[in-house]
Amino acid sequence: MSYLKPALKHPSLPKNALGFTRRDYEGSISTLCAGCGHDSISASIIQSVWELGIEPHRVAKVSGIGCSSKTPDYFLSASHGFNSVHGRMPSVLTGANLANRDLIYLGVSGDGDSASIGIGQFAHLMRRGVNMTYIVENNGVYGLTKGQFSATSDKGSKAKKGAINTDEAIDLVAMALQLGATYVGRSFSGDKQQLVPLIKGALSHQGVALIDCISPCVAFNNHEGSTKSYDYVREHNESVNKLDVILGRSPIAASYAPGEMTEVTQHDGSVLRLRKLHDDYDATDRVAAMNYLARHKAMGEIVTGLLFVDPEAQDLHASLGTVATPLNQLNDASLCPGSSALEKLNAGLR
Amino acid sequence: MPQPLSATNDFVVKFANVNGSGSASANQLFAKSILRMGIPIASRNIFPSNIQGLPTWFEVRVSGEGHLGRRGGVDMMVAMNPQTWDRDVAEIDAGGYLFYDSTKPMPASKFRPDITVIGVPLTELVNAAYKDARQRQLFKNIIYLGALSALLGIDPVVIETLLSEQYKGKEKLAKSNQDAFHMGRNWAATNLPPIGLKLEKSDKVGDRIYIEGNAAAGLGAVYGGATVCAWYPITPSTSLAEGFEKYAKRFRTNKDGTKNYAIVQAEDELASIGIVIGAGWNGARAFTATSGPGISLMQEFVGLSYFAEVPAVIFDVQRAGPSTGMPTRTQQSDVLSAAYASHGDTKHLVLFPEDPRECFEFGAAAFDIADRFQSTVFVLLDLDIGMNDWLCEPFAWDDSKRMDRGKVMTAEMLEAGRDFGRYLDVDGDGVPFRTYPGTHPTKGAYFTRGTSRDRYAKYSELGSVYVDNMERLLRKFETAKNYVPHPVEKKASRTTPYGVLYYGSSSAAMQEALGALEQDGIHLDAMRIRAFPFHDDIQRFVESHDTVFIVEQNRDAQLRTLVMNECGIDPAKLVPVLHFDGTPITARFIRDAIGRKANSVEVVPLRKAVP
Ligand SMILES: Cc1ncc(C[n+]2csc(CCOP(=O)(O)OP(=O)(O)O)c2C)c(N)n1
Ligand code: SF4
Ligand SMILES: [Mg+2]
Numbered sequence: 001m002s003y004l005k006p007a008l009k010h011p012s013l014p015k016n017a018l019g020f021t022r023r024d025y026e027g028s029i030s031t032l033c034a035g036c037g038h039d040s041i042s043a044s045i046i047q048s049v050w051e052l053g054i055e056p057h058r059v060a061k062v063s064g065i066g067c068s069s070k071t072p073d074y075f076l077s078a079s080h081g082f083n084s085v086h087g088r089m090p091s092v093l094t095g096a097n098l099a100n101r102d103l104i105y106l107g108v109s110g111d112g113d114s115a116s117i118g119i120g121q122f123a124h125l126m127r128r129g130v131n132m133t134y135i136v137e138n139n140g141v142y143g144l145t146k147g148q149f150s151a152t153s154d155k156g157s158k159a160k161k162g163a164i165n166t167d168e169a170i171d172l173v174a175m176a177l178q179l180g181a182t183y184v185g186r187s188f189s190g191d192k193q194q195l196v197p198l199i200k201g202a203l204s205h206q207g208v209a210l211i212d213c214i215s216p217c218v219a220f221n222n223h224e225g226s227t228k229s230y231d232y233v234r235e236h237n238e239s240v241n242k243l244d245v246i247l248g249r250s251p252i253a254a255s256y257a258p259g260e261m262t263e264v265t266q267h268d269g270s271v272l273r274l275r276k277l278h279d280d281y282d283a284t285d286r287v288a289a290m291n292y293l294a295r296h297k298a299m300g301e302i303v304t305g306l307l308f309v310d311p312e313a314q315d316l317h318a319s320l321g322t323v324a325t326p327l328n329q330l331n332d333a334s335l336c337p338g339s340s341a342l343e344k345l346n347a348g349l350r
Numbered sequence: 351m352p353q354p355l356s357a358t359n360d361f362v363v364k365f366a367n368v369n370g371s372g373s374a375s376a377n378q379l380f381a382k383s384i385l386r387m388g389i390p391i392a393s394r395n396i397f398p399s400n401i402q403g404l405p406t407w408f409e410v411r412v413s414g415e416g417h418l419g420r421r422g423g424v425d426m427m428v429a430m431n432p433q434t435w436d437r438d439v440a441e442i443d444a445g446g447y448l449f450y451d452s453t454k455p456m457p458a459s460k461f462r463p464d465i466t467v468i469g470v471p472l473t474e475l476v477n478a479a480y481k482d483a484r485q486r487q488l489f490k491n492i493i494y495l496g497a498l499s500a501l502l503g504i505d506p507v508v509i510e511t512l513l514s515e516q517y518k519g520k521e522k523l524a525k526s527n528q529d530a531f532h533m534g535r536n537w538a539a540t541n542l543p544p545i546g547l548k549l550e551k552s553d554k555v556g557d558r559i560y561i562e563g564n565a566a567a568g569l570g571a572v573y574g575g576a577t578v579c580a581w582y583p584i585t586p587s588t589s590l591a592e593g594f595e596k597y598a599k600r601f602r603t604n605k606d607g608t609k610n611y612a613i614v615q616a617e618d619e620l621a622s623i624g625i626v627i628g629a630g631w632n633g634a635r636a637f638t639a640t641s642g643p644g645i646s647l648m649q650e651f652v653g654l655s656y657f658a659e660v661p662a663v664i665f666d667v668q669r670a671g672p673s674t675g676m677p678t679r680t681q682q683s684d685v686l687s688a689a690y691a692s693h694g695d696t697k698h699l700v701l702f703p704e705d706p707r708e709c710f711e712f713g714a715a716a717f718d719i720a721d722r723f724q725s726t727v728f729v730l731l732d733l734d735i736g737m738n739d740w741l742c743e744p745f746a747w748d749d750s751k752r753m754d755r756g757k758v759m760t761a762e763m764l765e766a767g768r769d770f771g772r773y774l775d776v777d778g779d780g781v782p783f784r785t786y787p788g789t790h791p792t793k794g795a796y797f798t799r800g801t802s803r804d805r806y807a808k809y810s811e812l813g814s815v816y817v818d819n820m821e822r823l824l825r826k827f828e829t830a831k832n833y834v835p836h837p838v839e840k841k842a843s844r845t846t847p848y849g850v851l852y853y854g855s856s857s858a859a860m861q862e863a864l865g866a867l868e869q870d871g872i873h874l875d876a877m878r879i880r881a882f883p884f885h886d887d888i889q890r891f892v893e894s895h896d897t898v899f900i901v902e903q904n905r906d907a908q909l910r911t912l913v914m915n916e917c918g919i920d921p922a923k924l925v926p927v928l929h930f931d932g933t934p935i936t937a938r939f940i941r942d943a944i945g946r947k948a949n950s951v952e953v954v955p956l957r958k959a960v961p
Contacts, residue, residue: 091624
């Protein structure tokens with residue numbers, strides 16, 4: 001069971017540009033296990049949307065099935081949400097996006113949902129460049145069905161009951177880069193400092209944005225021998241950059257040595273200010289990013305940060321040439337050719 | 351030798367061709383020229399599942415009486431495919447005609463003594479006139495068209511006009527085709543004696559049009575306001591999505607080149623239906639077109655549409671068999687898998703168009719029905735109506751008609767304080783209100799999931815809440831009975847204990863069989879079912895007859911099962927008449943089957959059955 005939180009508001013809560021407090025972006029009380037990484041991601045989503053000053057009802061939340069996919073109920077209760085079927089969030093969200101290009105689309109999925117049953121839809125959504133933020137809450141197991149290995153589980157990783165995973169892991173970040181995603185990041189549910197700006201950048205990105213967020217499952221995958229536990233991820237986390245998302249022009253506060261800081265302006269005017277933590281990392285070079293990731297993965301590092309961004313991204317609507325008015329708002333006059341056109345058609349069929 | 355067949359405006363010509371040889375366009379001209387002479391025809395492609403090389407047949411039934419079903423039998427075979435020669439020759443009715451390319455001599459054993467053989471040296475003629483290999487192949491078809499026109503009495507002016515229309519703006523091409531046509535025509539006129547099959551101008555076509563059901567359904571979707579189409583190619587449904595694209599491009603492209611529609615060729619049928627449901631949830635009218643194998647893949651999503659109450663339209667152009675089996679043959683074999691699609695207690699709205707005209711009409715209406723009932727609507731075509739050109743009533747549209755978007759709560763209604771419960775039955779018809787995402791800043795948002803939620807879309811796993819919702823869904827289905835297209839009844843000329851139920855593409859053959867059976871002394875009241883859930887009239891119809899035949903194109907009598915199940919009818923009363931070899935059902939078949947069965951059923955008059 002989930003419960004709505006009492007709507008009591010503290011008068012001194014901070015407000016965003018629209019006058020909303022963070023409470024206005026919350027949802028029902030979570031039913032997940034205490035300490036589950038997914039709950040931290042929900043908190044980061046709330047923080048991001050609040051900071052960006054998006055009206056909550058302008059967001060549409062879509063998910064598949066799993067503990068992770070349940071979370072859209074736990075944030076943004078003023079947004080419409082759709083808990084669809086297992087592994088098919090990408091198609092449902094694609095359809096929703098086609099129907100109304102004016103909303104902001106947030107897809108939430110799990111590693112089983114996206115890398116196992118839904119790998120096909122994941123891949124094709126990346127190829128099509130649907131304008132959305134795609135968050136995979138990656139715990140390396142099927143939480144909801146009680147701890148089986150998922151397809152992102154690392155080879156050699158140990159299950160809670162002792163079994164060793166013998167299958168190669170799917171790296172969704174590597175796939176997304178290869179398939180043309182235009183904003184790709186990896187993060188850790190336990191690192192809000194890194195995750196919040198990544199989500200903000202993704203929500204302002206005008207194309208497909210993937211965030212692979214490692215999110216430990218405290219019930220089934222947080223033990224010694226797991227490569228998705230809090231301890232393991234903290235030890236192996238290598239962040240390549242630090243991101244700030246700036247809405248509108250604001251002066252750079254600190255001074256940086258040349259080459260240390262890059263700014264990327266996205267279509268919507270938002271500026272991604274990237275401070276390099278690794279000298280040889282360029283987040284605007286897709287091929288270099290792929291190489292870097294492969295090399296550092298071999299070294300046992302979990303590379304995090306904004307890994308790639310293409311500020312010139314185009315989305316599916318641009319490829320299809322759809323009208324600017326949302327399709328779900330077109331009226332009879334713009335949809336139905338009427339009887340005289342039909343008469344002409346009839347004449348040509350005799 | 352039997353008397354050579356003699357008939358005017360009433361015979362069957364079958365063309366045996368090699369797939370990919372360019373014969374289709376000549377055969378189309380043949381068919382259309384007869385229509386232009388005011389004589390009704392029914393034409394059918396019989397083709398294999400490949401692109402080039404395998405045999406393909408085109409059958410034209412000329413019927414001055416206007417019978418549009420397949421007749422069965424062949425009066426003239428145009429045998430252009432050496433591969434299938436033996437079976438083609440064998441198929442000709444006694445006294446019939448064989449038209450062939452006589453360039454190469456054939457042994458006498460290759461013919462039959464009981465038919466008239468008409469040899470035209472097509473290869474010789476075409477080789478003498480053309481050098482280019484492709485030209486030779488294409489013009490050979492036009493030359494046989496010319497020869498046939500002389501033999502059967504097709505007005506040459508009609509063909510010339512058709513060629514000019516076809517090659518509008520390419521006068522040279524039109525001219526060279528016309529020349530080839532006359533070459534064949536003149537040769538036949540000079541060298542061949544007249545035959546017994548004749549065409550005479552008539553006025554039986556009226557203002558009817560000639561089009562395939564798939565294109566008509568695609569056009570219907572344009573008129574019905576569909577804006578999102580997601581599909582995955584599969585025979586025989588592909589030309590439906592292509593039809594939508596063609597007409598949408600023509601009618602829905604804005605001056606600046608932007609489009610008032612979106613078409614996605616998805617990666618599979620799971621994605622197609624997922625996209626449709628996502629779009630429907632978000633307030634766009636969306637559809638997919640597929641066939642049986644796709645329907646199998648879509649099952650889980652169709653159930654989601656039922657429980658989450660999301661409108662969707664699925665055009666299912668039925669065919670025979672999974673995998674490589676018979677994809678180019680027709681059947682009505684998805685009735686049950688559509689009506690009861692998915693897991694859990696589900697039932698779906700299904701429409702059964704009889705011809706392209708209804709494909710258009712239902713193709714448009716399906717979107718109103720889907721929006722009104724917030725559920726999946728299946729439109730069940732089949733290969734026979736979908737991929738063959740049919741003569742049918744012209745398309746009509748009432749310009750005062752507006753889309754029925756169903757019960758949608760707007761920002762104004764929410765603002766005015768209307769109580770919004772996503773699954774609340776406010777009007778007693780089982781149909782709740784929905785909101786589109788993004789409607790209002792603080793009101794009307796809800797979380798969509800399969801089940802386990804109450805009338806206000808709040809999460810709940812209580813059994814009583816689940817039952818309450820399931821019972822409302824039944825009420826909604828009950829409401830739909832009157833909203834979907836009603837059955838069409840045709841009474842026999844006298845009172846009779848016999849009734850017959852039929853649907854979809856069996857309609858034309860059924861009409862013809864009814865007349866023939868009447869001549870045989872078997873009178874039947876007939877009812878054409880056009881939709882599921884069944885209107886109460888269907889139950890009344892069955893109850894008011896002692897024996898009711900159900901004519902279907904599948905093995906398992908699927909509609910009969912549905913009628914038994916939904917109307918609680920004694921199976922003994924419902925006699926199946928089943929045709930399922932993959933070819934379209936014929937009037938001859940129905941007449942024989944019902945004739946035999948009617949004579950063998952012991953009809954117990956209703957009065958006596960009551961104790
Ligand atoms: C078609 C189908 N098959 C299986 C299931 C059962 N199932 C529910 S959730 C789940 C795995 C979810 O794993 P993941 O996406 O990693 O989510 P997590 O619970 O780990 O967050 C499975 C197999 C289902 N709901 N539907
Ligand atoms: S089972 Fe794992 S993933 Fe699911 S709620 Fe518990 S900790 Fe989170
Ligand atoms: Mg998981």
